[in-house]
Amino acid sequence: MLEARNLSVEFASRGRRARAVDGVNLAVGAGEIVALVGESGCGKTTLARTLLGLEKPAGGEVFYDGKPLSYKARELKAYRRRVQLVLQDPTGSLNPRQTVYEAVAEGPRIHKLPDEEKVVADALSRAGLRPPERFFLRYPHELSGGQRQRVVIAGALALNPDVLIADEPVASLDASVRGEILALLLRLRDDLGLSALVVTHDLGLAWNIADRVAVMYLGRIVESGPTEQVLQSPQHPYTKALLSVLPESPEKIVLTGEPPDPTRIPSGCRFHPRCQVVFGDCRTVPLQILPAAETQQAACHLLKLDG
Amino acid sequence: MSLLELDDVSVTYRIAGGEVPAVRGVSLALNAGEALGIVGESGSGKSSLAMAILRLLPRDARTGGRILLDGDDVLTMTWGRLRAVRWAEASIVFQGAQHGLNPVRRIGEQIAEPLLVHKLAGPEKARRRVAELLDQVGLPAWRAKSYPHELSGGQRQRVMIAMALACEPRLIIADEPTTALDVMVQAQVLTLIKELVAAEDIALLMISHDLSVLADLCDRLAVMYAGRVVETGPSGGAFAHPYSRALSAAFPTIGDPASRLAPKGLGGDPPDPAELPSGCVFHPRCPVALESCSTVNIDLRPAGDRRTAACVLVGEEV
Numbered sequence: 001m002l003e004a005r006n007l008s009v010e011f012a013s014r015g016r017r018a019r020a021v022d023g024v025n026l027a028v029g030a031g032e033i034v035a036l037v038g039e040s041g042c043g044k045t046t047l048a049r050t051l052l053g054l055e056k057p058a059g060g061e062v063f064y065d066g067k068p069l070s071y072k073a074r075e076l077k078a079y080r081r082r083v084q085l086v087l088q089d090p091t092g093s094l095n096p097r098q099t100v101y102e103a104v105a106e107g108p109r110i111h112k113l114p115d116e117e118k119v120v121a122d123a124l125s126r127a128g129l130r131p132p133e134r135f136f137l138r139y140p141h142e143l144s145g146g147q148r149q150r151v152v153i154a155g156a157l158a159l160n161p162d163v164l165i166a167d168e169p170v171a172s173l174d175a176s177v178r179g180e181i182l183a184l185l186l187r188l189r190d191d192l193g194l195s196a197l198v199v200t201h202d203l204g205l206a207w208n209i210a211d212r213v214a215v216m217y218l219g220r221i222v223e224s225g226p227t228e229q230v231l232q233s234p235q236h237p238y239t240k241a242l243l244s245v246l247p248e249s250p251e252k253i254v255l256t257g258e259p260p261d262p263t264r265i266p267s268g269c270r271f272h273p274r275c276q277v278v279f280g281d282c283r284t285v286p287l288q289i290l291p292a293a294e295t296q297q298a299a300c301h302l303l304k305l306d307g
Numbered sequence: 308m309s310l311l312e313l314d315d316v317s318v319t320y321r322i323a324g325g326e327v328p329a330v331r332g333v334s335l336a337l338n339a340g341e342a343l344g345i346v347g348e349s350g351s352g353k354s355s356l357a358m359a360i361l362r363l364l365p366r367d368a369r370t371g372g373r374i375l376l377d378g379d380d381v382l383t384m385t386w387g388r389l390r391a392v393r394w395a396e397a398s399i400v401f402q403g404a405q406h407g408l409n410p411v412r413r414i415g416e417q418i419a420e421p422l423l424v425h426k427l428a429g430p431e432k433a434r435r436r437v438a439e440l441l442d443q444v445g446l447p448a449w450r451a452k453s454y455p456h457e458l459s460g461g462q463r464q465r466v467m468i469a470m471a472l473a474c475e476p477r478l479i480i481a482d483e484p485t486t487a488l489d490v491m492v493q494a495q496v497l498t499l500i501k502e503l504v505a506a507e508d509i510a511l512l513m514i515s516h517d518l519s520v521l522a523d524l525c526d527r528l529a530v531m532y533a534g535r536v537v538e539t540g541p542s543g544g545a546f547a548h549p550y551s552r553a554l555s556a557a558f559p560t561i562g563d564p565a566s567r568l569a570p571k572g573l574g575g576d577p578p579d580p581a582e583l584p585s586g587c588v589f590h591p592r593c594p595v596a597l598e599s600c601s602t603v604n605i606d607l608r609p610a611g612d613r614r615t616a617a618c619v620l621v622g623e624e625v
Contacts, residue, residue: 039489144576145349174348175516175557176550176592179572186568201490204559208570231561245494247523248560254494 001195002051002083002163003027003292006060009050016263020046022219025292028163031193033185035200035210043219043262048165048199052085081111084156088168090148094140100151101136107159119158127154128184146177153184164196170205182209203242207231215239218270219262220289225296235298237275269301277302308378309336310510311478316372318355318364327581329355331534339477342504342511344521344542346554347531348577353514357482361393394421398471402483407467408455414466415451421473440469444499461492468499481513485520497524519558530554533578533588536607540614547616550589595620
């Protein structure tokens with residue numbers, strides 16, 4: 001459905017080039033929920049923005065429905081009807097002076113959809129705000145955090161998209177409300193066949209809703225595969241470390257240092273300066289970019305030795 | 308005697324058109340060398356409670372009850388005594404290290420400030436102590452010359468912890484110390500707090516919305532909902548109150564088939580402190596509420612194994 005092929009995105013940063021996304025293959029199938037997991041600065045948000053056509057890649061391509069994404073204004077507009085973004089902070093992404101109706105109707109107006117009121121009402125009720133008419137004239141400050149996030153989701157649903165790209169959809173919500181929003185994403189998939197790419201730092205969230213998980217480190221996917229496999233028998237040392245610092249885990253592997261700088265990507269395996277099991281090859285021999293595969297795979301020199 | 312004793316503490320904010328009760332009758336005790344976690348969602352009153360302990364609340368807040376620090380009531384202390392208590396006996400690590408530091412002063416000066424203000428050290432001794440503190444929180448001594456923007460989020464949070472430790476307090480209050488940090492950096496900071504608390508025999512009062520973080524670090528937990536403690540007990544044990552249970556289910560355990568493709572939450576939202584429901588404040592969202600719950604409020608009652616819970620079902624059929 002939505003695919004990144006060998007995608008890379010660069011930014012200029014203090015006279016250097018930052019390779020925020022540095023060769024990523026990732027596919028989201030129809031009706032599939034994929035979690036893109038990583039620490040801040042790993043490039044996951046840049047990847048999401050590039051998939052939406054908000055950033056132009058420096059290399060590689062975004063494919064949608066088998067066709068490469070065109071950056072002509074008209075085609076991009078049509079594309080954005082099919083692929084919608086849900087932002088992380090509903091308080092920041094809603095205009096405080098707009099009613100719920102106006103906020104949800106904005107997309108349908110831009111795309112000149114007929115029957116605006118019905119479109120808005122349907123979107124609100126699919127996002128779990130029922131009866132929708134009761135919410136039409138409310139302002140964001142009159143709603144709770146969970147309701148605001150539902151309004152943002154309704155705004156995305158109003159265009160009847162095929163894919164949702166959700167950037168930390170529950171990070172700003174209370175724990176007890178979080179589950180309800182995640183359940184909504186699952187229900188939208190089941191009822192409407194919606195695909196979703198959920199960008200998150202939260203592995204528990206991935207366990208809760210994702211079919212597949214892709215773990216990103218410094219601009220690359222270092223491990224991907226079905227959620228059960230990646231989270232229960234991780235192959236890459238970075239995935240292992242991420243899982244080990246969860247509270248329920250008995251033995252913690254706390255990596256020292258901070259996520260490194262995309263303007264200075266280490267030679268060889270880019271994870272080697274923080275890796276617990278590093279050996280000779282890791283420092284010098286670069287790893288191949290992982291293809292977009294369904295099965296579990298990891299970019300690590302140690303795995304090649306085993307295989 | 309406990310190091311910190313909260314006795315029927317309440318915090319009420321005066322706003323235009325009335326009063327909002329943020330904390331309603333909280334009693335808790337914390338011994339030296341013990342770690343107590345307070346978990347709650349936004350609006351549960353946990354941060355108001357933390358601020359009240361050192362009288363850091365804004366002027367429109369009124370605090371009631373008694374807050375005994377080493378037997379001394381913080382609420383009736385003179386300003387002079389209170390200034391001596393802050394930092395020297397009890398210090399606080401705020402959430403959001405990005406805003407807790409002065410951006411135009413070197414971090415060494417900022418760590419030394421409480422030492423100089425409290426006249427615990429002269430300039431030379433303070434410099435040595437800063438180097439010692441930076442080492443304790445895992446930063447190189449030359450970092451004293453850095454400005455906050457030169458540090459990463461995790462490093463800034465370490466600086467905040469160094470500041471809190473500067474005057475060797477006996478109590479540290481940590482309000483969401485790791486919330487803005489990445490998982491790996493969060494793990495680094497939590498490990499650091501754990502080691503320091505154990506090594507220095509400091510009492511820790513840690514406040515968070517993240518139950519999993521607290522369960523890992525604290526000996527005991529108190530769960531707050533709508534300004535009240537609804538459950539206290541040793542961490543690690545099974546919860547008795549339906550709210551604590553729902554909260555705990557909201558943090559899935561990876562590998563647990565029950566939560567796979569089944570996120571769990573509670574219907575509804577935490578109540579607005581200005582319009583609290585009658586009876587048990589949790590009843591509108593409670594999955595096991597009885598008819599009486601909408602009218603009768605239950606106080607904390609024994610719920611087995613050093614546990615108390617404020618629920619009508621506790622101690623009867625559970």
